[in-house]
Amino acid sequence: MRKNLKLLGELQGIDLKIDVLHGEKDALLGEIAALEDNVTIARNAIDEKNGQAEELETAKKSLEENLATEAENIVRSEARLKEIKTQKEYQAVSKEISSAKKLTSELEEQILQKTAQLEELQAQIAEKEENLKSLEANISAQQGEVQSKVDKLESDIAIGIAAKDATVKSLPASMVKRYQKLRDQRKGIAVVEAKDGCCLGCNMNLPPQVYNLLFRGEEIITCPHCQRVLLLHQEPNNN
Template structure:
């Protein structure tokens, strides 16, 4: 039984170490996700501006078509003036030409605004593309550094997991089951030491007879207060 108790304590140490390693690993993986998110957001912002630019270009093309149509209408109306014989008809066509010229001027102003906005947006897009390229390069380097750490942690996990599995095989199934249950119930701490008559899991004094049984190490004892498995370990010399 003493061997099982010592194995349980060693198993606990491995599991606590694995918990810590997993926590660091998960934190690093979350850091990688955050870096990826930064790139994704930058790409999305660039895409939004490219879509806006494409929309502006489409509006420009529409204005150019409308301008060309108005110019043709004005040219036809001006040609008609030469053939008109009545004053009334002449005034009506002249009025049409004046309205068409006003519309043409407004369309030209709108077109100039679109061109200005498109040029400004294209300049911003070029800058964002350059920034994105730099960001991707920088983040790729950061991710590579983090991944090296993750890989090292995963190697440690593999080694410790192998040691854990070997120790688990030497313990009775009922003890392993109880250990696993306590780990879930007690936030990962299933096995604790008894020292100076107290359970180090809950810091409450153990009954003297129970402590004597622990000292002998001939059976598995649980703390009557926190229900954790309690072991007595000889103080390290020196």
């Protein structure tokens, strides 16, 4: 039983090391995800600006079509003036031409505004695209570094799992099952040391009879407070 208890302690140590490695790996994968999110945000910002540019282009094109229509109307109306014989009709057509020219002036002003807005937007898009290129280059380098660390951690995890499997094979299946259940219930800590009459898992004092049983090492002893398996680390006797 002493050998099994020692192996159980070793199993706990291996599992804790694997847990730490998994935690480090998850943190690094989180860094990679955050870097990718930054690229996505930058691309979305460019897409949004491109959408605004398309809307401006559409609005500008519509204004230009209206301007062309009004210009044609003015040409036709001015041609009609040469054929008009009554003063009343002449005044009416002249009023149409005046209104059309006023509208043409307003359309030209709106087109100039749209053109200026579009140029400013295109400049912003060009700047954001340049920034995106720099961001992607920097992130690519960072991702490479982080991925190398992840690969190393995965290698260490594989080594840990191999060591765990070897240890598990040396233990009774019932003991491993009990150990795993405790790990699930106690946030990964199933085996703890007892020292100076105290459980180092929950820091509660152990009954003297429980502590005494630990010295025998003949059976699995659990803490009556936290139910974790107790191990007694005994200093080797040099005498």
